[in-house]
Structure formats: structure tokens, C-alpha cells
Amino acid sequence: MKIEQYISQLLYRYQCVTVPGFGAFLTEIQSAKLDENTNSFYPPKKLVSFNPYIKNNDGLLANHLSKEEKINYEVAISVIQTEVENWRKSIHEFGQLTFKNIGGFSLNSENNLVFVPAEQVNYLKESFGLSTFVSPTVKREESKHEEYKEIVEELEEKAPIVFTPEKRRNYSFLKYAAIVLLSVGVSGAIGYKVYQNYEQEIAQQTLLVEQNVQKKVNQKIQEATFFIESPLPSVTLTIPSEKMPYHVVAGAFSIESNADNLVERLLKLGYNAKRIAPNKFGLNPVLYGSYSSYSEAYKAMKEIQQADNPKAWLLIEEF
CATH class of the missing domain: 3.30.70.1070 (Sporulation related repeat)
Incomplete structure (x- = not known):
């Protein structure tokens, strides 16, 4: 009788499944994760590990085997002991042992038992139906404002203003430079004023729209009448008692x-x-x-x- 299937069934329900005289299979919940390098999403799962030092019989596996096979509890204990002996013989003769949907065992150079869990089965019931999937890379377009900003910065870097004085002592260029700077300053002030007036006009129009919308909403609320002709009966909730199995x-x-x-x-x-x-x-x-x-x-x-x-x-x- 192969008892691996019963161990697999119990791993869905319990955190620890002990095989008397062999060891214990332990489960630990791992949260969902994202691999940014491959854009892969992995659902939460139960990681299965093995502890060879937990060997005492806690009754879980034997009781489950007794119910499923409809045999006496003592007979179930005997079946488990026989199966464990077969496992040990297989490991020492062939150097490895595989449990379907659970994992495989092998011996390392120091003759110690090494367990590698199976990856194809997720024992977390809450993740039923969830699988790993890969998302395509999301490309975001920059706004026009950012594009214009970059163009301006590039133009400023390519065309800086450099003043090169002549060898002759002729300071007439300062007069023209002052005129240019004055023109730039006046143009900037006028442009800023125009932009400020435009911004204020938009804000005023937005405020008027919001006020009209709020006025209509208030009017609808005042006109509405709420009543219930046939009220539903009160519902009494019964909280189930905590299971203590x-x-x-x-x-x-x-x-x-x-x-x-x-x-x-x-x-x-x-x-x-x-x-x-x-x-x-x-x-x-x-x-x-x-x-x-x-x-x-x-x-x-x-x-x-x-x-x-x-x-x-x-x-x-x-x-």
C-alpha cells in the first residue's frame, strides 16, 4: 500500500504531517512575489520541507489512513512501518526515492538524506486556480510639457551666449548689449503677465462650473424624497463556534x-x-x-x- 497519496492529501490541510519512524513534512506559506527582471508574477504558495528528526507518532497520518482504507488504527500503524522500511531499503539500494506530487530524496556525500520538493503542486488551497503569468513591459509616453522642456534645455546647451571683447578699447558694444538685455527683460515681463492673466481666467471659469454643478446637485437633493414601503425584516446572524478537532x-x-x-x-x-x-x-x-x-x-x-x-x-x- 502506497501512503504517499495520503500524505499529499494531508499537506493541503495541515502544516505538519509526520511519518512515524521516518520524519515530518512541514509547510510554510510564501507570499506572492514579482520578478522584475522577467516581469513574472508568482501566486502565494505553500513551501514543503522535510525534517528527519521529527519521528514520533502524532496519530494524524495513521488516523487518516485508517478512515480512508477502512482498517483498524493498529493495522494502519503496521502499514506505515512496513512502508517506511521499504523506503529506507530503496534509498540505500538506489540512492534516491521519489514521492509523487511531494518531492524526492537522495543521499549526499556524507550519507545524509536530502529532500527536494516538487514544484508543480501548490498546497495552498487559497491559491487554487492561480498560476504564474508574465506581463508585457508597460511603456509610458512623456507629456508634451516634458518634451518641450527637454527641447528648450537642449537649445540652451547648444547655443550659449558668449561675450568676446575686442582688443581695441572700444566700449560701444556695451551699449548694444544693454539694449539687448533690456529688450529681453521687457519681453519676459510682458510674457509672464499674459500667462498670469490667462491662468487667472481659467481658474475663474473652473470655479463657476463647479459652483453651477454643486447648485444643481443641492437642488436635486432637496427635491428628492426617500421612503421605504416594505422594510426588510431584521436579520439574525449566528456565528459558528470554533472547530476544535x-x-x-x-x-x-x-x-x-x-x-x-x-x-x-x-x-x-x-x-x-x-x-x-x-x-x-x-x-x-x-x-x-x-x-x-x-x-x-x-x-x-x-x-x-x-x-x-x-x-x-x-x-x-x-x-
């Missing part, structure tokens, strides 16, 4: 009184303990508590194992 199990009992006694003891110790409905084997499970995230439940399980019950284990199921 992760549970730390204290034990399961065939006798209900034993389960009730354990619940009473755990409540006295301060745990949010409770007894849930009997499972398909007729046993009455007792929980230390339920949690909304896997990391929170796993942390609580470790604390409980050290403080009260070394055999406490994790159950993943929505009631």
Missing part, C-alpha cells in the same frame, strides 16, 4: 463508571476533561481537553505526558 486522550474504558471516575479526577486537577461518545469498539474515551490547532494540542500532550500520564496520546477528529 484536536484532542488529548487520557484513556478509553469499556465500563462507563471508570470513565466517569477519571473525568472527575481530571476536573479536580484543573483539566477541561470530558467523556465523549463511545467509539466503534464500544470504548468510552476520556479527553484531557480539545484544541483548535495541532501545535497547541501537541504542546499540551507533551506537558500532560510529563505531569500526569506518559501514555496520553493525540486524537484528530471533528465531533
Whole structure:
């Protein structure tokens, strides 16, 4: 039985999928990004990595395999162990191992396991339907004002005014130079005055248009009458309760009184303990508590194992 497909299914829903005795597949969300060199846009995605040091059984994969294959939980654990042994043999014999839609394993020069994730699958459900695309380069035309400004600057650079004095002591050229400068100054003043008057005229016309528009808007508002003949009934919103599918199990009992006694003891110790409905084997499970995230439940399980019950284990199921 190949369990890679079940690992792939769980990667869409969880951040960590542990294979007992082999390692854990971890996911991390990467934001959308833009490659300015190629004008390529990449949607957000889940990056998959592998940690060979997380090998303890958290019950996630075995419970999922048990439900999908309709087999006993203990049988599912045995199937996973057998598959892990086959993986290790394949890696040592051929030097590599590939999981479809997940990635490949190989051994480096130091005989350590190296994982390379598959790029064709995006495990982020929110990015479903999004793909990488390339945008053509956007060319922006400069305004006429900028073009004229550049032309003027080029003319000024090419035709500077240079005064070269003659060797003879003849200062008559100063008289003509003064006349030229005076003419330029008068022309500039007249041009600026004309431009200023034109600008003021445009501003006045704009103001008149805005006033007329506002006057008509106010008139329409005064003439309008708003009423509702049949008001809609009030809507009552029901906020769904937070799902808590992760549970730390204290034990399961065939006798209900034993389960009730354990619940009473755990409540006295301060745990949010409770007894849930009997499972398909007729046993009455007792929980230390339920949690909304896997990391929170796993942390609580470790604390409980050290403080009260070394055999406490994790159950993943929505009631």
C-alpha cells in the first residue's frame, strides 16, 4: 500500500504531517512575489520541507489512513512501518526515492538524506486556480510639457551666449548689449503677465462650473424624497463556534463508571476533561481537553505526558 497519496492529501490541510519512524513534512506559506527582471508574477504558495528528526507518532497520518482504507488504527500503524522500511531499503539500494506530487530524496556525500520538493503542486488551497503569468513591459509616453522642456534645455546647451571683447578699447558694444538685455527683460515681463492673466481666467471659469454643478446637485437633493414601503425584516446572524478537532486522550474504558471516575479526577486537577461518545469498539474515551490547532494540542500532550500520564496520546477528529 502506497501512503504517499495520503500524505499529499494531508499537506493541503495541515502544516505538519509526520511519518512515524521516518520524519515530518512541514509547510510554510510564501507570499506572492514579482520578478522584475522577467516581469513574472508568482501566486502565494505553500513551501514543503522535510525534517528527519521529527519521528514520533502524532496519530494524524495513521488516523487518516485508517478512515480512508477502512482498517483498524493498529493495522494502519503496521502499514506505515512496513512502508517506511521499504523506503529506507530503496534509498540505500538506489540512492534516491521519489514521492509523487511531494518531492524526492537522495543521499549526499556524507550519507545524509536530502529532500527536494516538487514544484508543480501548490498546497495552498487559497491559491487554487492561480498560476504564474508574465506581463508585457508597460511603456509610458512623456507629456508634451516634458518634451518641450527637454527641447528648450537642449537649445540652451547648444547655443550659449558668449561675450568676446575686442582688443581695441572700444566700449560701444556695451551699449548694444544693454539694449539687448533690456529688450529681453521687457519681453519676459510682458510674457509672464499674459500667462498670469490667462491662468487667472481659467481658474475663474473652473470655479463657476463647479459652483453651477454643486447648485444643481443641492437642488436635486432637496427635491428628492426617500421612503421605504416594505422594510426588510431584521436579520439574525449566528456565528459558528470554533472547530476544535484536536484532542488529548487520557484513556478509553469499556465500563462507563471508570470513565466517569477519571473525568472527575481530571476536573479536580484543573483539566477541561470530558467523556465523549463511545467509539466503534464500544470504548468510552476520556479527553484531557480539545484544541483548535495541532501545535497547541501537541504542546499540551507533551506537558500532560510529563505531569500526569506518559501514555496520553493525540486524537484528530471533528465531533
